[in-house]
Amino acid sequence: MKLYYSPGACSLSPHIVLHEAGLPCDLVLASTKTHKLPDGTDYYTLNPKGSVPLLELDNGERLTEGPAIVQYLADQVPDRKLAPAFGTMARYRLIEWLNFITSELHKGFGAFFMPGMPDEAKALYRNRLRQRLQYVDEQLAGKSYLMGDDFTVADAYLFTVTNWTVPTQVDISDLANLQAFRERMLARPSVQAAMKHEGLIK
Template sequence: MKLYYSSGACSLSPHIALYESGLAFEAVSAPTKTHKLADGTDYYTINPLGYVPLLELDDGRRLHEGPAIVQYIADLVPAKQLAPANGTFERYKLQEWLTMIGTELHKGGFSFLFNPATPAEFKPVLLERLHGRLKWVDSELAGKQYLLGDHFSVADPYLFTVTNWAPFLSVDLSGYPNLLAFRARVAARPAVQAAMKAEGLLK
């Protein structure tokens, strides 16, 4: 398998999931600023949408979208218990979290703040909305090790990844003790450190 990623982007989430899975894979840098691979290939010829992540299987089939990719990875290694079994209520809770993080935090919050085209007068509104969502996430993490309880799942690296962007956007997380404790737990995992080192995010 090949994972196309851009350092520090949302593709860090499946990158972590792959390290957690123990599966063999190749990580291919596809920087979102240049859309050029190391060999000069135009990334748009691989993914016409131009963004990451993209997972290419050994038979050439490709999967777009992080929430789909991480569930696919988890289902390849059920013994690792990176996702609850399909059809269970707990699996739908995983999908609920992946959807919430993707729509309410990632695309509905941080992405707008990153975008230089976002009007300055709109940013306070975005920040207020984002903090409202983060406050709710913090309350949901009370008494839990991870999003689904005491067991790590593929939803956790996604939340970890998007909240990594907070310092770059002056989003203060100091008022969310449960979220900060969660982030510390996830950051300490060997697979997380391996993925971050591979992306040049840790020395």
């Protein structure tokens, strides 16, 4: 397999999951600015969307969209319990969280990285994100991770998008449950390995 990624982007989520799963995978840097690969290949020829992540399977099939990719990876190693089994209510709860993160958090943060976004609009997005993150903080009360005591692929995604609170100046310093969650995530070897590879930590 190959994972096309950009440092610190949402592709960090499947990068973390790959380490959790223990699956062998080649990592290919795909610049979100130039849309060129290290060998000069136009990334749009691989992914017409131009975004990361992109997972290329050994048979040549390509899978896009982070929530789909992390579920695919989890299902390759069911014994690791990175996602509940299909058909269970717990699996639908996981999908519920992945959809919430992608629509209510990920897209909201994305607005800050759009060239020409007015400061007034950023203030609106910042307020909306703060409300949504406060909801997440409340849901984490009494739990180690989003689904309870066990890590799932949704946690990798939540951790990834909450990394963007610093550059976007969305203050979460008073959200104790979310801060504790982030500390637990930062302590995981999979998170440290992925972040070191992407140059996000030393």
